[in-house]
Amino acid sequence: MDEEVTENLGMVMVFTVVTSALEWLAGHMEQLATAAQEQQQLQLKEKEEAERKKFEGTRVTVETFMAWKAKFDQEMSSVRTEQDRSAEKNQKLSGRQLFQTDQTLNQSDLSFLGDGEGEVAVDESLFQDLDDLDLEDELDDEDLED
Template structure:
């Protein structure tokens, strides 16, 4: 009974995978499974989509007993940045266990190929998304560092009050300096503009008297002259 089902399944598989399937013996064969990278993931790399080889061997009691499976890379295939048979083999075979358990008693190889393809492509998609997230995080981190150059100290009520007090103090100090400078300039201007009185003018104003009949023009003592300059 088991052998008849094996032969029938093998004939069906040959019609589904005419170029991908290769016989090793009456009960053993291999199928080349070509993967489709997510969103043309190979376009930037210039690589062919990765291909893995599923080895199938029927035990005598198959399909009531699970087939013996193995996975290997395509010979001389270039490495792919999102998929590696040697690294992913254990995980992929583990992922087929539930499918095998659910299909015991029925021909299951086509279902296993479909599940294997989905698992491998999911791995590639996950790695592509992880790489994109890593690039985005790197860009965001670089942007945050760049923005720090344009950000000053955050304004808080405390920092604003301190700034205001410092500003008002500086303005008051500047006002006092300007006021002192204006007073100094006014004082200098008054001293320069004060008229110098002749001896005759001083005598006529009664600020000096005649001495011993002399008609010479006498000058006031220095202290009185200074007072007259200020009074003028």
């Protein structure tokens, strides 16, 4: 601006000074805009590079894989043994296993009921009045409901 004023001393210079000021301002704003745009592009590239590195991981070689696998197998075997121990504690024997392991279960249930000869006494008087019961009516009603 000072150069423009000294060059135009003695003439009508308002228009010339304002024009040169506008040109300088436009150029300066253009430089600021390009710098801001470059900064934004640089930040975007850095962000993309960080995302790419996040998914890149480490290179796997045979040696690193074998070391990892040995460690992993050791961890899994310790977990399996703990699970097996807890399962053995919580596992109930099946009927067959109980029968095979406990020889007292071989005795007949009838021996516990009475005289030990294997016969069970049945009171037949309980079954003599079956004609008085209306079982046929109940069976017919159940058939209708189905």
